[in-house]
Amino acid sequence: MKSYDFLKPSFWKIISAIIIIGGLYSTYNRFAHGLGASTNLYDTGPWGLWIGFDFLGVGLAAAGFTIAATVHIFNIHKFEPIVRPAILTAFIGYSLVVCLLIVDLGRPENFWHPLIMWNVHSVMFEITWCIICYSTVLTLEFAPVVLEKYNLKKPIRILKKFSIGVVIAGVIFSTLHQSSFGSLYLIVPGRLHPLWYSSLLPVHFFISCIGAGLSMIIFESFLNARAFNTSIRMNILSGLAFAILIDLILEFILKLTEFIAAGKLIYLTIPSTEAYLFYLEVFIGTLLPVYILSNKKLREDRKWLFISSVLVISGFILDRMNVSITGVAASSGKNYFPSFDEISITLMLVVLAILAFRFVVKNFPVFTGEKSLQIIGRERSAKNSKQLIVSE
Amino acid sequence: MLNGKGILFDVTLCIGCGACYQACKEENDLPNTNKEYLKDHLSENTLTIVEQYGDKYARKLCMHCNEPSCVSVCPVGSFKKNEFGAVIYDKNKCIGCRYCMQACPHKVPRYEWGKTQPRVRKCNLCSKRLKEGKLTACAEACPTEATLFGDMEKLIEVANSRLKNNPTKYYQHIYGLEEAGGGHVLVISPMPFEQLGYTAMLPDKPMPELTMRAMEKIPSVVAAGGIFLTTMYWLTKRKNQIAREEKKQLFKSENRNNGNKYHEEL
Numbered sequence: 001m002k003s004y005d006f007l008k009p010s011f012w013k014i015i016s017a018i019i020i021i022g023g024l025y026s027t028y029n030r031f032a033h034g035l036g037a038s039t040n041l042y043d044t045g046p047w048g049l050w051i052g053f054d055f056l057g058v059g060l061a062a063a064g065f066t067i068a069a070t071v072h073i074f075n076i077h078k079f080e081p082i083v084r085p086a087i088l089t090a091f092i093g094y095s096l097v098v099c100l101l102i103v104d105l106g107r108p109e110n111f112w113h114p115l116i117m118w119n120v121h122s123v124m125f126e127i128t129w130c131i132i133c134y135s136t137v138l139t140l141e142f143a144p145v146v147l148e149k150y151n152l153k154k155p156i157r158i159l160k161k162f163s164i165g166v167v168i169a170g171v172i173f174s175t176l177h178q179s180s181f182g183s184l185y186l187i188v189p190g191r192l193h194p195l196w197y198s199s200l201l202p203v204h205f206f207i208s209c210i211g212a213g214l215s216m217i218i219f220e221s222f223l224n225a226r227a228f229n230t231s232i233r234m235n236i237l238s239g240l241a242f243a244i245l246i247d248l249i250l251e252f253i254l255k256l257t258e259f260i261a262a263g264k265l266i267y268l269t270i271p272s273t274e275a276y277l278f279y280l281e282v283f284i285g286t287l288l289p290v291y292i293l294s295n296k297k298l299r300e301d302r303k304w305l306f307i308s309s310v311l312v313i314s315g316f317i318l319d320r321m322n323v324s325i326t327g328v329a330a331s332s333g334k335n336y337f338p339s340f341d342e343i344s345i346t347l348m349l350v351v352l353a354i355l356a357f358r359f360v361v362k363n364f365p366v367f368t369g370e371k372s373l374q375i376i377g378r379e380r381s382a383k384n385s386k387q388l389i390v391s392e
Numbered sequence: 393m394l395n396g397k398g399i400l401f402d403v404t405l406c407i408g409c410g411a412c413y414q415a416c417k418e419e420n421d422l423p424n425t426n427k428e429y430l431k432d433h434l435s436e437n438t439l440t441i442v443e444q445y446g447d448k449y450a451r452k453l454c455m456h457c458n459e460p461s462c463v464s465v466c467p468v469g470s471f472k473k474n475e476f477g478a479v480i481y482d483k484n485k486c487i488g489c490r491y492c493m494q495a496c497p498h499k500v501p502r503y504e505w506g507k508t509q510p511r512v513r514k515c516n517l518c519s520k521r522l523k524e525g526k527l528t529a530c531a532e533a534c535p536t537e538a539t540l541f542g543d544m545e546k547l548i549e550v551a552n553s554r555l556k557n558n559p560t561k562y563y564q565h566i567y568g569l570e571e572a573g574g575g576h577v578l579v580i581s582p583m584p585f586e587q588l589g590y591t592a593m594l595p596d597k598p599m600p601e602l603t604m605r606a607m608e609k610i611p612s613v614v615a616a617g618g619i620f621l622t623t624m625y626w627l628t629k630r631k632n633q634i635a636r637e638e639k640k641q642l643f644k645s646e647n648r649n650n651g652n653k654y655h656e657e658l
Binding site: 042073105183186 | 629
C-alpha cells in the first residue's frame with residue numbers, strides 16, 4: 001500500500017501536475033515557434049524574466065560554496081550537518097539555471113560554442129566557463145552522498161584525496177561568477193537605473209548572494225523538518241542567522257557609502273516606481289531582517305528565524321528582478337511583463353527543482369540530522385572508554 | 393583608429409527623401425516594413441531609418457564604434473571589426489544570448505524574434521560593396537550628399553571645416569567622434585543631438601573599459617583567493633589539531649590524577 005502513496009492526489013500534487021503540463025506546452029511553443037511567439041521580449045528589452053531567474057537560481061544557491069568553505073576550509077565543523085543540503089541546493093539551482101539558459105538562448109543548438117570560440121573580454125564568456133567548472137565541482141562534492149548509498153568505498157576514498165582542492169576551486173569559481181552577474185551590467189550605465197547601477201555592482205552581487213544563500217538553507221531546513229518530521233538544529237541555524245546579520249549590515253553600509261560617494265541620494269527623494277521598489281527592497285530584504293536578527297532572542301526563536309529567512313530571500317528576489325527587469329524598463333521605452341509561456345516555463349522548472357530536491361532528500365542521506373550525531377556521540381564515548389582502558 | 397572608412401551625416405543637408413532607406417533595403421534584400429518610411433523603426437528588416445523632427449531629419453544606423461560594446465560582450469566573438477572599421481556579425485558563431493542588444497549604447501542591434509534560428513541584424517557598412525571598391529548603398533543613393541562616405545580622416549576634416557565656416561548654422565559638436573569612444577559614423581547638426589533622438593550623455597571613454605576595470609581584477613582574485621583559502625585551511629586544521637591534542641593530554645593527566653576514582657566507577 002505504502003508504495004502507492006505518491007499516486008494519492010493532494011492539493012500540491014494537482015497544482016504541480018497542472019504547472020508541469022502547462023510548462024511542457026510552453027516549452028513546445030518556445031522551440032517550435034521561436035522566442036517572438038513565446039515571449040514578450042523585444043529589441044530594446046532583450047532580457048526578461050528568464051535572465052532574472054538565472055540570477056535567482058545561482059544567487060540562492062550561494063550557500064553551496066559558503067558552507068563548504070566554512071566547514072572544509074575554515075574547519076568550523078559545527079556546520080557539518082548542513083553541508084549536504086547546501087550543496088544539493090546549489091546543484092539543483094545550477095541545473096535549473098542551465099535548463100533555463102537553454103530555453104532562453106536564441107540558438108540553443110549552439111550552446112557549446114563558448115567552449116571553443118573564446119572571447120576573454122566578455123563577462124558572459126567568463127560566467128559560462130565558471131558555471132561549467134562550478135557545476136563540475138558540485139557534482140564532485142555531491143558524488144559521495146550517492147556513492148555512500150550504494151556503499152562504493154573506493155571512489156569515495158579517491159574523491160576525498162582531492163576534496164580540499166575541489167572545495168577551494170569551487171569557492172573561487174563561485175566568487176567570480178556570483179560577482180560577474182553584477183559585472184554584466186557595468187557596461188550599461190545609461191540603461192540600468194542609477195539606484196541599482198554602480199561600479200561596485202559585482203561586489204553588491206557577491207555580498208548579497210551570501211546572505212540570501214544562507215537564508216535559503218534556513219528556509220529549506222524548516223520546510224524539510226515539516227515534511228519529514230525531523231528535528232531542527234537551532235544552534236546551527238542561529239549561527240547562520242548571525243552570519244546573515246553581519247552580511248546584511250555589511251551590504252547596507254556598502255550601499256549607503258556608495259550612495260553618498262556617488263551622490264545618488266537625490267534619487268531616493270524623487271518619487272518614481274523605481275524609488276518605491278528600491279525602498280521596498282531595502283525594507284524587506286535588509287532593514288526588517290537586520291532588526292529581527294540583531295535581537296538575540298528572536299534569532300534563536302524558530303518562528304522569527306523562519307520569517308527573517310523568508311524576508312531576506314524575498315528582498316533578494318526583488319533586488320535581482322529590479323536589476324534585470326524594472327531597473328532597465330524605463331530606458332527600453334516599453335513596459336515589459338513576462339508572457340504566459342515565460343512564466344509557465346519558469347514555474348515548471350521551479351516545481352521540477354522542488355520535486356528533485358524532495359526526491360534526493362528522501363532517497364539519499366542529505367539531512368543527516370540528530371540521529372547520525374547520536375551515533376557519532378556514541379562512537380566517541382565508546383572510543384573514550386577504550387582509551388580509558390588503554391591508559392590503565 | 394582614424395583610418396578606415398566611415399559615414400558623415402549632415403542634418404542640414406538632409407531633405408528626408410528616404411533614398412538611403414530604400415537603397416539599404418534593396419542592398420540587403422529586405423522586405424518593406426512601413427508604407428511611411430519616415431515613421432519606420434530599426435528592426436530585423438530595417439537597418440537604417442530616417443526620422444522626422446519638425447523640419448529636420450535624422451538618420452539612425454549602427455555607429456560602428458572604435459571599441460564596440462557588442463564586440464566586447466559577445467561570449468563567442470560573433471562580432472568583430474573588419475579592415476574598413478565596420479563592425480560585422482557572424483551568424484554561425486552566435487548563440488543568441490542577446491547581450492549585444494542589451495549592451496549597445498546606441499541600442500542598435502535587432503533580433504529576428506519570429507524565427508526559430510534567429511540572427512542579430514544591424515548595418516554592416518556595406519562591407520561587401522566596400523570590398524568591390526564601391527560606396528555604401530546609402531551614400532551612393534543620397535541626392536544631396538547629406539550622407540557622405542569616405543576615409544575617416546577626410547570626413548573629420550570636412551566636418552570640422554563645416555562647423556568652423558558656418559558657426560551659426562551648426563551646433564558646435566561632431567556627434568560620434570568621441571561618444572562612447574567614437575566610431576565610424578559622424579553626425580553634424582544645427583541643434584543639440586538629443587533633440588534629434590541621438591543617445592545623449594554618453595561618456596567619451598569606450599564602454600568596454602567599464603567592464604575591463606572589473607575583469608582585470610579576476611587574475612588577482614584567483615591568486616589571492618587560492619593562497620588565502622589554502623593558508624586558512626592549513627591554519628585552522630593545525631589549530632584544531634593542537635586543540636585536540638591539548639584536550640587529550642588534559643584528559644590523560646586528569647585520568648592519572650583521578651585514575652582511582654574512574655577505576656572504581658568502572
